[in-house]
Each structure stands twice: as structure tokens, then as C-alpha cells.
Amino acid sequence: MAGTWTNRIKLATASLLEVPKDTLIDLPRVTLVGGLQLLVENHKGIVSFDDQVLTLALTQGHLVIRGHALVVKSIFEKEINIEGTIEHVEYRH
């Protein structure tokens, strides 16, 4: 997806204008708050879920979150808010 002609132009524009890249194309933005709260914008849904491992689908690849007592506090189409003891955030391309 990042390899398409339009996206390449978009990315080039983003670096030129020095704006965050997620604002132009569908890139996920992950915010981690002190290992307690994880906010992922532009996710593509849950792949698997239990209280220790949570796998999220992204535009490209997956995001694997490991920890204890993971709870999805809220989930919307573009945004997911995970709480619990977050130990490990892994980006899989």
C-alpha cells in the first residue's frame, strides 16, 4: 500500500511539509500511557483477544500487545483503548 504511486507522493508531501504521516495516509498511531493504557488509532479490528495477548489488525501487519488483565475499555471503528498491565508491544510487518 505504501508502495503505490499516490502514497509515495503523499509521504513525500508529508515529509516536505513536516506534518505527521498518519494524517495523510491510513497509518496507525499508537499512544502508550505509562504501561497502563494503550490507545491505537486507525486500527483494522481485533484478530485475537484474551487477557494476556491481544492482536490488532493494522493497515499493514499486526500489533501484538502482551500483558496482564487486558481489557478493551472502548472500541470504535478507528480507535481502540486498551487498559491493563501492558508489558510488550510488538509491531509485526
Next chain:
Amino acid sequence: MLGTWLADFVAGYVTISCYGRHVPEFINRATQNRLVVWDISHQADGSTRLTTLRKNIPFLRRIARETKIKFRFGQRVGLPFIVGQVVSRKLFLAGALVFIVGLYMLSSLVWSVEVEGEKTVSPETVQSVAAELGIRKWQWIRSLPDTDILQLKMQEKMPQMSNVLVILQGTRVLIKVDEKVPPTVPQNTVPQNIIAVKKGTIRSVQAIKGKSAVSTGQLVQQGQLLISGSIGDGQTFVAARGDVLAEVWYTSVIDVPLKVNQDQMTGEKITKDFVVFGNKPIQVWGYGQSPFVSTTAQEHDFNLAWRGYSLPITVKRVDYFETQPVEITRTPAEARELALKLAQNDAAAGAGETFKLLEQKFVVEPEVRDGVFHAQILTKAEEQIGRAEPLSGP
């Protein structure tokens, strides 16, 4: 945060346990359909628990069918469920309604009429006048005319008041009155004499107005002129006033029995409590036969009142004291003292307010006959003997 919770509470939300292999798929489809779910957590039994709004359930059910998920409903929170529960309990609803209607009705009644500021007029008089105008207990407040009108009418009916204020304080009607100050009564100017009401020896004459007709030490008869209203040349007449103190003698025959049977309390008592509704006493405590042969009763009433509101209920406590007949014997000396005291009371009753004891003596030496102390006592008292009598013209 609280705002969203409140909105959720009003809409009602449900906790659902989801069983099945495709729970992530189920959640994703729900979010894609813009069905908001929250607090998704994995349970020990392998199920996934989530919370959603009540209105989302039919849609979630469809998605669950498609993803082969089974539901189990948990906690239901929110207004729609409470309302549902209440509506399904008709009697409870009726009770609530009766309560509200009752409260409303009771708060639209006059519960007490109070009078403030009265001095010589009794509050009951003011209350009865108010009752004539409709201001009485258990009256609908709404049916009362405006307080301005009530005040005017009260004022008309009670000319002795300089000002009447009718104040509605919730269920209490307060009537504030100001009594007219009566004009000072002018001194009597009709010519009059002061004459003696009884026989006595004058001890002092003080004529405030008029001319004294007697002097100290003089014996006067009943009806004798004491202070004359006729002064000067016998042509001028005034209203005579003054104090005439005289020595008056009273003779009393007193018999004091030396032996008297009297009931005396033993200190033992039983108590009975009653609740009195209006005039009907209902016993609430102290049942059973009285163990005493003879008793005397003492009653105490307690009116239940709170913040100036008195209830139409009185608690009456009756103490029954055990009594025993006791024979009291008096020595002649005690009998003598008692006889003197009784004679003094006798004289005081005859003399009136201005009574002052001067001297007491036995007319004859008292004697004890058949267990009774016989005495004849002479009591010398000082008292006012003057009385006004209108003076008929010359």
C-alpha cells in the same frame, strides 16, 4: 465521564457474556456497524464479557447469529430496567402514587393556627374569630381568600386590635395581632364618701381626697362615715379617696380531734400508660390487677408536640400510689398550735387581701373533751375597712 455514564444509565446498558470461537470477529463487525461496546474482558471460563447499550441488543443478536456466538445476559443497569421493574409491580406503583397524592393533600391543609402578640385577649378568642372566616384546622389552604382580605376581615371583626397580620407559613397560619392600648381610666369624679364595711377600731386614716371624719383609736360601726366627700363650707363635693386601716376582731370556735385516721402513702406504686386520642384513652402499658388494697392516683399528661405543632394525641401516665390507713395522734400542744393556725385562716378569709395578723388569744381556757380539743379563739387583725359610696346630692 460522569456525563457519559449518566447518558448510558438513562438509555440502559447490559453486560453480556459471549461464548464462541469468533469473538474478535463479532466485536469487529459490531464496531463496523457503529454499535458501541465497551469494557471487553476475557473471563476465566473462556468467554468474553462486554457491555453495550440496551438498544444495540437486537443488532448484536443478528451479528452473533452470523458469527455463531452465544449470549448470556448478565447485569442490567439503567433507567429502562428500573421503570420496567416498577411498572410490573402495580401495587408498588399504586403505593407511590398514594404517597405522593397524600403528601400533596396533607401539605395543602392548614395544620395549625397560631396567635402571636396577644396580651389581654385570649388566643382562643382570636382563633375562634379566625375560624369564622375559615381559618381553622384541616381547612384547604387554597380555599382561603387572600391574606390581605383575611386581615381586613379580621380587623373588622376585632375592633380591639389596632393591627392584624395573617401570615401563611406552609401549613401553618400565623396571626399576629397588636392590641389597641386602652385609654387610661379617668379618676372617678362623681362625689362619694368612704364608709366602713365592718365594725372596728381605727388604726390609721389617710385621706387622699376628702376630709377624714374619724380619728385613730376610734371605734367605728358598720356603715359609719370614714372620709367625707363634702369639704369646706359643705357646698363643695369631691370623690373621697383614701386608706382606712382598722383593727377588727374575729371569734372562731375550733375543734381539733386528737386522733385522726388518715391515708398515708407507703412509697409503693404502679404505673399505667394511656394514649389518648381526642377523648378516648387507650391503655398501652401496665396491665394487670393492682396488688394494692387502696391507692390514690396521680395523672400526668404529656402532649406530643414538635416544633410548635401539637398532635391530637396525648400520652397520659397514671401513677397509683399504695396507701395505708394511719392513725395520727396529736398532743394537746400540737392541737393548740393547729387551732390557732385554723383561727388565723378563718380571720384571713373574712378580712380579705389587706389582712395582717396582730394578735390571737383564747377566749376561755381550751379543754380536751372526748378526745377533741375545744377552743374559742379571738383573732385581732388589721385590714382596710373603707368602701366608696356615692354621695347623693345635698
